[in-house]
Each structure stands twice: as C-alpha cells, then as structure tokens.
Amino acid sequence: MKKLIVLLLIVGFGHNSYGQTYNDFETDSIEASQPYKPSKTQFMIRGYGHTGLNTLSSGDETESSYVGSAFAPIFLFKHSERLMFEAELEFVLGGNELEVGLEYADVMYILNKNMTVRAGKFLLPFGTFMERLHPAWINKLPTKPLGFGHDGIAPSSGIGVELRGAFDLGGPKLNYSVYSTNGPRLKDGSEEPEEAGMLLFQNFEDNNNSKAFGGRIGLLPFADSSTEIGFSTYSSSKVGARGSEYDNTGAFLYAIDFAFVKQIPAIGGFIDIKGQYNNSDIDDATFTEVHEDGDEEEYTFDNKSDSFYTQLSYRPTMASSDFLKKLELVGRYSNLNTPEGAEWEEQSDQYTFGLNYWLTWRSVIKVAYETTDSVGGHDGGGKTDGFFVHWAIGF
Amino acid sequence: MKTIHKTVITSLMLLITSGIVVSCSSTKDKYIESTDVEEEFVMEKSGAQLWGEACNRCHLAPSPADYNDTDWETISLHMKIRANLTEKEMIKIEAFLKSAN
Numbered sequence: 306m307k308k309l310i311v312l313l314l315i316v317g318f319g320h321n322s323y324g325q326t327y328n329d330f331e332t333d334s335i336e337a338s339q340p341y342k343p344s345k346t347q348f349m350i351r352g353y354g355h356t357g358l359n360t361l362s363s364g365d366e367t368e369s370s371y372v373g374s375a376f377a378p379i380f381l382f383k384h385s386e387r388l389m390f391e392a393e394l395e396f397v398l399g400g401n402e403l404e405v406g407l408e409y410a411d412v413m414y415i416l417n418k419n420m421t422v423r424a425g426k427f428l429l430p431f432g433t434f435m436e437r438l439h440p441a442w443i444n445k446l447p448t449k450p451l452g453f454g455h456d457g458i459a460p461s462s463g464i465g466v467e468l469r470g471a472f473d474l475g476g477p478k479l480n481y482s483v484y485s486t487n488g489p490r491l492k493d494g495s496e497e498p499e500e501a502g503m504l505l506f507q508n509f510e511d512n513n514n515s516k517a518f519g520g521r522i523g524l525l526p527f528a529d530s531s532t533e534i535g536f537s538t539y540s541s542s543k544v545g546a547r548g549s550e551y552d553n554t555g556a557f558l559y560a561i562d563f564a565f566v567k568q569i570p571a572i573g574g575f576i577d578i579k580g581q582y583n584n585s586d587i588d589d590a591t592f593t594e595v596h597e598d599g600d601e602e603e604y605t606f607d608n609k610s611d612s613f614y615t616q617l618s619y620r621p622t623m624a625s626s627d628f629l630k631k632l633e634l635v636g637r638y639s640n641l642n643t644p645e646g647a648e649w650e651e652q653s654d655q656y657t658f659g660l661n662y663w664l665t666w667r668s669v670i671k672v673a674y675e676t677t678d679s680v681g682g683h684d685g686g687g688k689t690d691g692f693f694v695h696w697a698i699g700f
Numbered sequence: 701m702k703t704i705h706k707t708v709i710t711s712l713m714l715l716i717t718s719g720i721v722v723s724c725s726s727t728k729d730k731y732i733e734s735t736d737v738e739e740e741f742v743m744e745k746s747g748a749q750l751w752g753e754a755c756n757r758c759h760l761a762p763s764p765a766d767y768n769d770t771d772w773e774t775i776s777l778h779m780k781i782r783a784n785l786t787e788k789e790m791i792k793i794e795a796f797l798k799s800a801n
Binding site for chain 1 (some may be wrong): 704708709712713715716726738752753754756757759760761762763769770771773774775778780781782783784785786787788789
C-alpha cells in the first residue's frame with residue numbers, strides 16, 4: 306500500500322512538474338503573444354493587367370477582335386531603407402504570339418534626401434507620359450497618344466545610369482532627373498527601307514561609343530501640387546553605327562509637359578489636364594532607296610518630327626450618387642508630324658473620347674471612341690475609327 | 701548638332717553640380733527637423749492631405765486598407781523614387797497610410 310502511495314505521489318508531482326514546463330509563461334506564451342516582426346528585406350509583386358475588345362473601321366474594312374490579356378508584373382525588392390531593386394516584365398498577346406518584354410530592371414540607392422541614383426534599364430523621364438502615365442490602369446484611355454510606343458518619336462526606356470531627386474522649396478517643389486544611356490540607334494534602311502532615318506530607342510548594346518545624355522526638370526509652383534510644368538532633353542552626338550557613313554549623325558530631342566489635377570468644389574469633382582509636346586531633330590543624312598527594278602536612288606530629307614497631346618478628364622467625385630462618383634469623362638487630342646520626304650512621312654490628327662467606370666481606385670472599365678485622320682504613314686493614311694472596351698486592373 | 705549636344709551636357713553637369721551642392725549644404729539639424737513627423741503634422745500639411753494631392757497627380761489615391769504596414773513601406777520607397785516625391789511627402793504619406801489601414 307505504501308509503495309502504491311509513493312508511486313502515485315511520484316506520478317502526481319512528476320506530472321505537475323512536467324506540465325509546468327509546457328506552461329512556462331517566460332517562454333512559449335509570451336513569444337506567441339508578440340506581434341509579427343517583419344524582416345528588414347521586403348519583397349512585393351505588384352503590377353497590372355488589361356484586356357478588352359477593339360473594333361477598327363477604315364474605309365470599307367472593319368476589324369473586330371478581343372485583344373489579348375496583357376500582364377505586367379512588377380517585382381520590388383526592398384533591401385534596406387535606401388536600397389531597392391525594381392523590375393517589370395510585360396507579357397502581351399499580339400499577332401497570334403506571346404510577346405515577352407523587360408520593361409525595366411534597375412537598382413536604386415538613396416544617396417541623401419535630395420538625390421537617388423538608379424542604374425540598369427529604367428523608364429526615361431522624357432516628359433511624363435511614358436514614365437508615369439502609360440500603365441493601363443493609370444492611362445485614362447485604352448490607347449496611347451500619337452508619337453508614343455512602337456515607332457514613336459519619344460523614347461520610353463534606356464540602359465544606363467540616372468541621378469534624380471526632389472527639393473521642397475517651402476511650398477513650391479522642384480524635381481529633377483539627369484541620366485546617361487546607350488542612346489538611340491539610327492535606322493539606316495538596310496533592314497527596313499521604309500523606316501530609314503528613324504531612331505530605334507531599344508539600344509541594348511551601344512552601336513557606337515557616344516552615349517546619350519538627358520534630363521528633366523519639373524516645377525510644381527503651387528503649394529497644393531496641383532500644377533506641374535516640365536522640360537526634358539535627350540541628346541546624342543552620334544546615333545549611327547560606328548564606322549558607318551552615319552557615324553557622325555547626331556540627334557537632339559526635347560519635350561515640354563504640363564499637368565493640372567485638382568478637386569474643384571464649384572464643378573463638383575476632379576479636373577485632370579495633362580499635355581506633352583515632343584520634338585525630335587536628327588542630323589540630315591543620305592539614304593538609299595532600292596526600286597523594284599533594282600535601280601538605286603539616293604535621297605535625303607529634313608529629319609525633324611514632332612508630336613503633341615492634351616487630355617482633359619473629369620470625375621464628379623462630389624456627386625450625391627455613388628454611381629456617378631465612379632464615372633469619369635475623358636477627351637484627348639493628339640497630333641504627329643514626321644519628316645516630309647521620308648518614307649515614313651506622316652501627318653496625323655487624332656481625337657479620342659472616353660467614358661470610364663472606376664470599380665476601385667485601381668480597377669477601371671474604359672469605353673472609348675477614337676477617330677484618326679492620317680496622311681502617309683505605314684498604312685498609307687486615311688481615316689480610321691476605333692471603338693474600344695477595355696478592363697484594366699492594377700495590383 | 702554637336703554644339704547642341706555640348707550645350708546639353710554642360711547644362712546637365714551644371715544641374716548635377718547644383719544638386720550636389722544644395723544637397724550637401726543642407727545642415728544636419730534641418731534634416732532631422734524635416735523628418736520629425738509629429739512636429740510636421742502640427743505645423744504643416746497632414747499626411748492625409750499630401751496623400752490626396754501627390755497620389756492623384758498620376759492615379760487615383762490608393763485605399764490605405766489595401767496593404768499592410770510592411771507593404772506600404774516598400775510601396776512608399778518605390779513611389780518616392782518613381783514619382784520624384786520629396787522626402788517629407790513620402791514620410792508623411794507613409795505615416796498616414798500605416799495609421800489608416
């Protein structure tokens with residue numbers, strides 16, 4: 306009996322001791338109640354995607370197609386409070402193919418409160434449209450203005466190094482960017498004769514030792530940051546291939562941009578006005594045109610181009626109806642003039658009108674009508690009408 | 701074109717030099733003062749006000765609830781560089797987003 310009592314006491318106390326070790330408030334319980342502590346290194350995937358229906362009419366021909374979903378993931382690696390890497394991929398379905406592109410990939414380091422250095426492939430601050438406004442969930446219309454994008458006259462990205470930053474002037478603000486990139490290369494017509502004299506901005510390996518230099522200064526003159534005026538330049542003393550007859554051909558581009566965004570109670574909503582003028586001046590050069598019969602003919606032209614767009618949008622954010630608050634009216638005028646005498650000579654005017662419905666701050670359904678009047682250009686000119694229904698989402 | 705190119709390079713070099721001089725001439729005291737968020741909340745614009753002004757310059761202002769504090773830190777750093785925001789703007793906007801999510 307005594308042995309049984311001793312055994313029960315040992316088991317009892319042993320159980321209590323054992324149990325207490327698992328209820329030690331100085332270890333497990335406190336650790337479990339501590340809040341989540343994030344790591345210093347942070348990683349995020351953001352980006353955007355869009356899809357829609359395009360209907361284009363030109364003369365007697367009408368084409369209608371669901372345009373493939375575009376998916377553009379953005380990878381952000383924050384290594385510390387000063388060091389970050391960003392990269393954007395772009396997957397687009399077009400021409401029955403999946404096109405994959407690296408929009409940008411660069412490392413950024415904050416030197417001080419006014420200066421940040423970037424290196425890699427980055428969006429060029431030539432004006433504001435390509436750097437800030439082109440993503441589908443930000444662009445208020447389903448199309449880009451004339452002069453931007455494929456065969457555009459304004460550069461969108463480059464590989465190089467950039468210094469940028471902003472200054473608070475005690476109300477007004479000033480931002481700046483200065484960069485050097487591989488620069489553009491001149492299309493000499495050997496591969497695409499109809500594009501001789503155009504600049505190709507995707508210069509992954511420099512075709513000469515002359516780098517392009519550029520920059521932008523933006524001034525926000527009012528304390529409410531409603532207005533921004535910017536001036537950009539982009540210059541290269543050599544755009545032709547090294548050793549070619551275009552070796553000494555140079556190019557100078559500049560852009561002027563304007564933005565006004567403000568909620569005005571008198572009209573019950575947000576007004577957003579944007580605009581940008583691009584000008585491209587390339588040294589005159591002589592190109593060769595090969596006729597169908599094999600004869601060659603040399604020609605030259607004054608290689609100057611310009612483009613312009615202005616956009617006005619209105620959101621009745623102060624309306625009493627929740628439905629009306631989410632609507633947005635947009636209108637845009639766009640214009641492109643390429644050199645007279647070039648194979649790619651074009652004068653185009655474009656008007657676009659849109660009605661947007663914002664599902665959330667980063668998801669929008671866009672319905673737009675666009676009419677373009679062209680003389681020259683790839684398609685030979687004429688009038689083209691387009692009707693678009695797009696859905697864009699940022700994430 | 702070469703003259704224009706040289707003018708552009710000279711102007712950009714002047715811009716860089718001016719930027720470096722101004723950045724480096726900022727005193728440390730002023731730097732600390734500008735990052736003192738609580739003090740700035742009282743004296744100047746609030747983070748909520750700056751969130752409405754700065755974000756809407758390009759896109760609709762984001763909902764604070766859509767991301768957690770850690771995400772907002774990453775996004776704020778990214779947007780400071782991408783949109784060329786001042787340090788003061790970024791600090792105040794980030795503080796507001798983290799307080800309102």
